[in-house]
Amino acid sequence: MIEISHVNKHYGAFQVLTDCSTTVAKGEVIVVCGPSGSGKSTLIKTVNGLEPFQSGTIMVDGISVGAPSTDMPKLRARVGMVFQNFELFPHMSITENLTIGQIKVLNRSKEEAMATGLKLLDRVGLKAQAAKFPGQLSGGQQQRVAIARALSMNPICMLFDEPTSALDPEMVNEVLDVMVELAHEGMTMMCVTHEMGFARKVANRVIFMDQGHIIEDATKDDFFGTPRGERAQQFLSKILSH
Amino acid sequence: MFFGLDFSVLAPSLPFLWTGLQYSVKLTLIAMSGGIVLGTLLALARLSSNRLLSNAAQVYVDTMRSIPLVMVILWFFLLIPLLTGNPVGAESSAMLTFIAFEAAYYSEIMRAGIQSVSRGQVAAGDALGFTYRQTMGYIVLPQAFRNMIPVLLTQTIVLFQDTSLVYIIGAKDLLKAAEIAGKNYNRPIEMYIFVAIIYFVICFTLSQTVKRLQKRVAIIR
Numbered sequence: 001m002i003e004i005s006h007v008n009k010h011y012g013a014f015q016v017l018t019d020c021s022t023t024v025a026k027g028e029v030i031v032v033c034g035p036s037g038s039g040k041s042t043l044i045k046t047v048n049g050l051e052p053f054q055s056g057t058i059m060v061d062g063i064s065v066g067a068p069s070t071d072m073p074k075l076r077a078r079v080g081m082v083f084q085n086f087e088l089f090p091h092m093s094i095t096e097n098l099t100i101g102q103i104k105v106l107n108r109s110k111e112e113a114m115a116t117g118l119k120l121l122d123r124v125g126l127k128a129q130a131a132k133f134p135g136q137l138s139g140g141q142q143q144r145v146a147i148a149r150a151l152s153m154n155p156i157c158m159l160f161d162e163p164t165s166a167l168d169p170e171m172v173n174e175v176l177d178v179m180v181e182l183a184h185e186g187m188t189m190m191c192v193t194h195e196m197g198f199a200r201k202v203a204n205r206v207i208f209m210d211q212g213h214i215i216e217d218a219t220k221d222d223f224f225g226t227p228r229g230e231r232a233q234q235f236l237s238k239i240l241s242h
Numbered sequence: 243m244f245f246g247l248d249f250s251v252l253a254p255s256l257p258f259l260w261t262g263l264q265y266s267v268k269l270t271l272i273a274m275s276g277g278i279v280l281g282t283l284l285a286l287a288r289l290s291s292n293r294l295l296s297n298a299a300q301v302y303v304d305t306m307r308s309i310p311l312v313m314v315i316l317w318f319f320l321l322i323p324l325l326t327g328n329p330v331g332a333e334s335s336a337m338l339t340f341i342a343f344e345a346a347y348y349s350e351i352m353r354a355g356i357q358s359v360s361r362g363q364v365a366a367g368d369a370l371g372f373t374y375r376q377t378m379g380y381i382v383l384p385q386a387f388r389n390m391i392p393v394l395l396t397q398t399i400v401l402f403q404d405t406s407l408v409y410i411i412g413a414k415d416l417l418k419a420a421e422i423a424g425k426n427y428n429r430p431i432e433m434y435i436f437v438a439i440i441y442f443v444i445c446f447t448l449s450q451t452v453k454r455l456q457k458r459v460a461i462i463r
């Protein structure tokens with residue numbers, strides 16, 4: 001589904017991604033972790049072309065990301081993305097947030113878009129909030145709407161960039177629950193997160209990044225079970241201890 | 243009667259002054275709408291990654307902002323007939339001039355507005371599959387515009403005052419009407435005092451409204 005091969009990216013002389021390669025098969029859940037500034041957000045944003053890269057290739061469902069012949073808006077419409085800061089559109093109601101992509105990008109009718117939107121809103125447990133505006137919801141609620149918004153486009157895979165790290169601790173689980181459910185339904189997911197409980201529960205593989213390199217790409221059991229590189233061990237012990 | 247002033251001439255000239263005021267308001271509204279539309283396009287050009295487009299917009303904005311408005315009004319009035327071969331009336335010439343001139347100022351405001359919308363919002367629009375136009379049209383510009391309403395209105399108040407400059411090309415705005423009425427009744431001072439009061443009342447009321455709006459916008463954000 002997603003094939004990242006030998007991707008390099010730099011800002012001037014600063015190398016953000018160095019020779020990154022990995023794949024995400026259909027239905028797989030991949031967790032990406034690593035210290036701050038290691039390039040996790042950058043890597044995940046290259047997958048739908050929000051961040052350009054200088055060399056290497058990324059294929060999503062057989063289509064080359066960033067190639068001159070690729071219709072990027074069309075490709076992005078098929079890849080769902082959830083951001084650390086939710087990024088709901090503050091000037092639109094929740095229902096508008098859930099329908100605008102369907103109407104303007106997928107050319108669905110208003111009624112059809114509304115039906116899909118409300119169904120998804122119900123699924124994330126927020127049916128009662130349909131008429132509200134994003135500013136009136138809690139962080140956890142906003143993030144659940146953001147997931148519903150991404151799902152409203154019937155994506156072939158979902159990208160998550162630290163979806164719970166901007167949330168108060170008591171709201172983390174309501175978002176993780178939605179993600180776990182999604183994983184169980186077979187959604188292909190690439191998630192930047194430090195929620196190791198989530199990784200243990202649903203991840204197929206865990207990728208560990210440091211200074212722009214992918215230095216571990218292991219199955220969940222290997223990652224948590226057998227001895228790993230020193231950096232990954234240090235990092236893991238740090239995030240697992242709290 | 244005081245200081246030898248006679249304000250009784252105001253009553254009969256009211257209908258005439260009213261026509262002038264209507265033109266001033268119309269000119270302001272047209273220049274505002276046209277100026278904001280053109281200004282927004284200039285702001286987008288200015289922020290575009292296309293160097294040529296961005297530089298062209300910058301040259302336009304800088305030029306307009308470096309020339310006194312009176313001269314722009316005069317030059318447009320003299321140049322448009324030369325360029326098009328058709329004489330245009332003072333009123334139409336003034337409208338074109340003001341749209342072109344105010345666009346430079348509105349564009350700087352809209353540019354700040356566009357930059358006030360976070361990159362995350364742009365990323366969210368792009369991630370949904372929006373094209374550049376859609377992300378701008380549905381996500382960025384509505385928020386930029388909303389954030390900038392108070393500043394846009396303040397600029398419009400300045401614009402309303404500046405429209406009085408069109409009297410130099412003979413367009414019949416409020417000031418020109420006062421000048422004519424003042425001559426007719428041989429009471430220019432009374433007329434000028436009266437229109438000054440009109441300008442003041444309108445602008446003061448509007449700026450108070452803007453202040454209240456500003457507070458509301460601050461609360462929403």
Ligand SMILES: Nc1ncnc2c1ncn2[C@@H]1O[C@H](COP(=O)(O)OP(=O)(O)OP(=O)(O)O)[C@@H](O)[C@H]1O
Pocket residue numbers: 011014016034035036037038039040041042043
């Ligand atoms: N526009 C930019 N110009 C220069 N450097 C940048 C830019 N954007 C990001 N970087 C740098 O690239 C590196 C990787 O950033 P990235 O946001 O991908 O890290 P991250 O792993 O997601 O970190 P975090 O856990 O803090 O979110 C960082 O060192 C960052 O400072």
Ligand SMILES: [Mg+2]
Pocket residue numbers: 040041042161162
């Ligand atoms: Mg990040």
